[in-house]
Each structure stands twice: as structure tokens, then as C-alpha cells.
Amino acid sequence: MLKRIFAAMVVMVSLLFSSFSQASAAWDSYKARFLMPDGRIVDTGNKSISHTEGQGYAMLLAVANNDRTAFDSMWNWTNNTLKNKDNGLYYWRYNPVEADPIPDKNDATDGDVLIAWALLKAGQRWNIPAYLAASDAITQAVLKHTVISFAGYRVMLPGANGFNRNTYVNLNPSYFIFPAWQDFANRSHLVAWRELIKDAQTLLGKMAWGKAQLPTDWVALSADGKLSPAKEWPPRMSYDAIRIPLYVSWQDAQSPLLTPWRNWWQGFSRNQTPAWVNVTTNDTAPYNMNDGLLAVRDLTLGATPAEPQITAQDDYYSASLKMLVWLAQQK
Template sequence: MWQRCKTLIVAVFALIFSQQALADNAWDSYKSRFLMPDGRIIDTGNKSVSHTEGQGFAMMMAVVNDDQVSFDKMWNWTRKTLKNPENGLFYWRYNPVEAQPITDKNNATDGDTFIAWALLKAGTKWQNQDYLNQSDAITKALIAHNVVRFAGYQVMLPGAKGFNLNSYVNLNPSYFIFPAWQDFANRSHLMVWKDLISDGQKLLGKMHFGNPQLPSDWVSLYSDGRTVPAKQWPARFSYDAIRVPLYVSWFNRSSPELQVYKNWWGRFARDKTPAWVNVTTGDPAPYMMNGGLLAVRDLMLQSASVEQPQIMAQDDYYSASLKMLVSLSVR
């Protein structure tokens, strides 16, 4: 009997320590899979291109994991390769196999925001004034080139070009990164960040579309204040909008806005939850959530179990990134 108990105790401790090792090694696993020696993060689900989103995500992960060497490597590559000297923001996409790796000179404000946010966190953590100065320069450029007042709301456009169509603007609600905006407000004391937070929350409340009552990945805001799923993209709550509840929760774990996501995902068993849904027709994806998508669902419905990310072999860049971001949001 004692031998069996002893074996059981050893097994329990082995499981505990192995789970802790997986948690401790999540960043190492992420780096080994997606960080190139030159500091470039590759999107393995998208032909190994790179984009500012991935650079910003991973820079934030490096700060939280106290990895300044990796942070500097990623920041140096991003600054040297993607920075647009004309406006102080960053070209959003880099394709290494093309003769001209940067064909689209536009920025993506979620990537710019995460880069600036990571620099702010890094400057504070490692007492580096240059990081702080760089963060301030990016946030100033974001305000100058991407923040507009439209239909009575302060909004951040997804990019500097192509999203203000006069009678309406196209918005991506997954670019409403409330916890970053709050940190920028705390540092700068500028009202623009507080207005973005307040108006962003109001706009999300107007993006409960169709039977699912969820936002679509892309939303048009008209000059009369109406919001509708943007006609240029499928009307889906999908791989972009999955980040909306993540950022809302990161900013305020008790936000009433989270209830619509709990209601939707609560309709399904965990392994039978559709990966996306068309908010106009109600048609669900023909395949189920997995990986990082489930991590966000778990954050809403099983928050006690999401603190230890496990990067699996089948996780591509985006799935692994969502798992890591969910973990960061509850630290």
C-alpha cells in the first residue's frame, strides 16, 4: 500500500513540476518556433511573412519574461526594416521572398500600438530612457496620423490610408487595445487616450450584430452614428474579432461588455464551439475552435485555468500568440 501511495505522490509531483516547466518554457518555445536570428517574428500560418503585429506581440512577451536580449533583437530589426521615415510609424507587412519585401507602405495601428506599448513597458522595467522616448514618438505619430473624430466619436483608424471614406470609416474593433491606451494616458496625461477608451467602449456596445450579438472583424461607422459589418469583408466574428474580448478583459476583467461573448460561447460544449460565426446570417464555421482560439474562450468561461500557456507542435504563430497574450492578460 505504501509503495502505491509513494508512486502516486511521485507522479503527482512530477505532473506539477512538468506543468510548471511548460509554463516557464512557453516563451522559450515561442522563440524557438517563431523568432529568427535577425529578430524577425515569422507568421507560420501565412507563408512565414512578418508584420508589426507579431513584432509588437513578441516584444511585449520578451518584456514580461525579462528577456532584454531578445527584445533588443526584435526592436532593432523592426526599427531598421519597417519604420516609415515619413510618419514615424511602421510598414505593416514584410515578405522575405519578394524582390521588394515591403510593397504596402501603410501601417497597421494594432502593430504600432503594441510596439509602443512594449517599449513603454521595457523602458519602465529596465530603466531605459531611449525606449521611453521611442514609445513617446510612436504614440505621438499615432495621434497625428490615425486618430480622428468621426460621427461624434474619437476613433483610431486601422491605418493611416484607406479607411476614412468620407461618409463612413472602416474600423477594426480588435485594434481597440484598451490596456495600452490606458498606459499611454497614464504616461502622457493626454485626453485623447481617455476619449479613445470611452468612445471605443461605447462603439463596442453598438457592435452587437445579429443573433450572435457579436462584433464583426471589420465594422463601418457612418456619419450618422450607425454601425454595420463592413461590406468589404465577410461579416464574421472571426480571427480578428477574437481579440476584442481579450483586450476588454485585459483592461477590465469585470466589464459588462464581456457578457455577450460568454453568452455566445456558453451555447456550446468546449470541443463543439465553432471557430467563427457569420453575424448577419448566424451561419457557424464548419470546423471547431482549437489552440489559441480556445484559450480566449477559456479566458471568458474558465478563467482559473488559463495562466499557464502550453505551446504545442500544432500551434501556428497566431494560435501560439493568442495563448501567450491570454497568459499576459491575467498576470
């Protein structure tokens, strides 16, 4: 009996180390492709700009791969280059070829949240109080400048400026990073984070349009509580909204909020799944999901997870989705 138990433990440990060795190989590929020597992550699918989303994703991956050297380089570049000292948030976009690399002085709250979450995890993993303090400062700034009560809900605006239109607010549901919010709630014990989670889940359950019955990338919440696809963007479930089931699954793989995604994707064979759907016309993309999008599909449908492999065909976003799906599976 003891021999069988010992053998089972050996198998479990070997599988664990195999998973991390594979992930480490993918992380090395990711760094080689997208991490600059100064700590900047380059979005190869978007004219090689950088943004807080990419910095946050890569910082999370560095923690998961126990790579403090890479983490420090990314955090130092982000904090020194993108921090808005007036409000404690981070300028969302950096373009090195422009005379002013940061022409838009707004933030993107998903980037702020991801950076704060990575700092929280780094502080916990490596026992660095300064990281924890930096995370706390960012989350406090996020709550102060981007979280409001509107139409009876606690919501996080996509940025500090430009999204509250008085009679309605524009929301990006792919910014509802539930596992991060949960970790912030556990650390701070602030009611605001728990209300954000509860209200965002309620709102997501009502974002169901067209044949697909899915949310769009951008959603308008009116003062009377009605939801509709935001008029300023195409009414598509597309490259933003694909992250909704990723974050929902990351927090709770059994969430009923995943049901419409499963229903939609199960209507297509894996390799013939369209990259987006227009919920107004029900038209679908004339091209299919790339490997990064398919990784989220696989996660949502409960498919056997594959180890991440970063290929030459993967741009920054596709590679990031692959790595994030792997990370979600390690929880």
C-alpha cells in the same frame, strides 16, 4: 499564527515562481518556433511573412519574461526594417520572398500600438530612457496620423491611409487595445487616450448583430453615427474579432462588454465551439476553435487559467493568443 502566515507566503511565492517558470518554458518554445536570428517573428500560418502585430506581441512577451536580448533583436529589426521615416509609423507587412519585401507602405495601428506599448513596458522594467522616448514618439505619430473625430466619436483608424471613406470609416474593433491605451493615458495624461477608451467602449456596446449579438472583424461607422458590418469584408466574428474580449478582459475582467461573448460561447461545449459565426446568415464555421482561440474563450468565461504550452500544432497566431492570455492574467 506567524508560522501559518509564513507558510502561506511560501506557498504564494512558490506558485508565483512556478507560473513564471512555466511561462519561461513556453517563451523558449515560442522563440524556437517563431523568432529568427535577426529578430524577425515569422507568421507560420500566413506564408511565413512578418508583420508589426507579431513584432509587437513578441516584444511584449520578451519584457514579461525579462528577456532583453530577444527584445533588443526584435526592436532593432523592426525599427531598422519597417519604420516609415515620413510619419514615424511602421510598415505593417514584410515578405522576404518578394522583390520588394514591403510593397504596401501603409501601417496597421494595432502593430504600432503594440510596439509602442512594449517599448513603454521595457523602458519601465529595465530603466532605459531611450525605449521610453521611442514609445512616446510612436504614440504621438499614432495620434497625429490615425486618430480622428468622426460621427461624434474619437476613433483610431486601422491605418493612416485608406480607411476614411468620407461618408463612413472602416474600423477594426480588435485594434482597440484598451490596456495599452490606458497605459499611454497614464504616462502622457493626454485627453485623447481617455476619449478613445470611452468612445471605443461605447461603440463596442453597439456592435451587436445576428443571433450571436457580436461585433464583426471589420465595422463601418457612418457619418450619421450608424454602425454596420463593413461591406468590404465577410460579416463574421472571426480571427480578428476574437481579440476583442482578450483586450477587454485584460483591462477589466468584469466589464459588461464581455456579456455577449459569454452568452454566445456558453451555448456550445468547449470542444465544439465554432471558430467563427456569420452575423448576417447566422452560419457558423464548419470547424471548431483551435487551442489559441479556446484560450481566449477560457479567459472570457473565467475558467481556471492553464499555464501556456506551445505545441507542434500551434501556428504563430494560436501560440501568440495562448501567450497573450497568460500575460493578461499576470496583470
